[in-house]
Amino acid sequence: MQKTPQLERGKIIDVAADLFAQKSYAGTSVRDISHALNVSIATIYYYFKNKEDLLFTIIESCGNDLLLGLNQACEESPDALQQLNCMLIRHISLTQEKKNELKLFVEEHDHLSKGFKNIIFKQHRKIYDTYVEKLKELQKLNVIEEESIPIVAFAIFGMVNWCYRWYREENKLSIEEVAQKLTNIIFYGILNTEARSQTASFLSPAGEK
């Protein structure tokens, strides 16, 4: 590998993220990473204290990218609902752009020791708070009526964080198109106008209590 230190470090991170995502963190050794890069184990240890340090670097960077993306999305419009729309599109697009990293962010943080884990949990909390604040703002503006904002936030996280499991680039729809469709489901639900009014009697729609 003939690269500047910054490029070499970045390449190690990319390859490690790929291997951790494919073979799981527990199933990947530093030796596997060095083999895949065709460098010595010492090269890896020059940049990272150990395997956990590598995992933490990947996960923390993914959390930072996500938080930055959500904040940038809020600047794209003065309208709070448009902001939530942009947040969702950005978040879902990231599940494709940073597929490996997001998988580790969601699934592998349990392997981190307490200090590292606390930093990641703070990121999780910040992401949760970013959504909850936007949803509360929309509630104040009388755009959504559902009183259980945390349940709405968890519904969003579930839907969004499932994407890297099923979306493939070779799908007919681009990730942006998928993102808009998922956002529409969150905003408008799947029932059409007629079914919506007809079923209000036997179910208790979130927005029509």
Next chain:
Amino acid sequence: MQKTPQLERGKIIDVAADLFAQKSYAGTSVRDISHALNVSIATIYYYFKNKEDLLFTIIESCGNDLLLGLNQACEESPDALQQLNCMLIRHISLTQEKKNELKLFVEEHDHLSKGFKNIIFKQHRKIYDTYVEKLKELQKLNVIEEESIPIVAFAIFGMVNWCYRWYREENKLSIEEVAQKLTNIIFYGILNTEARSQTASFLSPAGEK
């Protein structure tokens, strides 16, 4: 452990599911399971060929329970939308009743060897098909208009399969109440009637194209 073989086997499954869910499959040994049960390792091997056999037994049984639950839900009403409602309530309730098992069903099937994995993938496919068939039926009945049924199915799976990560029994809402709220989000979305009609111009609602 003074139990009948059936009870003893069931107890091993429960404890293994608990340990696999808490410490991950890779992080749990057969010795850990025997210690937690206060039995010899030979007792575990009397019932199960190896650790993988145990994991497969837990995951397959969870998949069967889920498929049975979804089929039973369809028998609770002659109305297709009520059937989907019942399927979602049943599915979400199972994420609490079989919390450990569902976590393994979702997260740990990668540890299974090819033959076992194929059996589990067939279950995943059956569950997916059960939802897709119901959604297509609703589309034919002109209850939902969204043309991308697979995206709706994946939106549902994401929302539902996220529940075991955040729902705790000590929450103010019962799992059945949470299930109805999540189902309402899927059916009706989070926007109220006014916001829904006002925003139809800048977004393209799923049901109003």
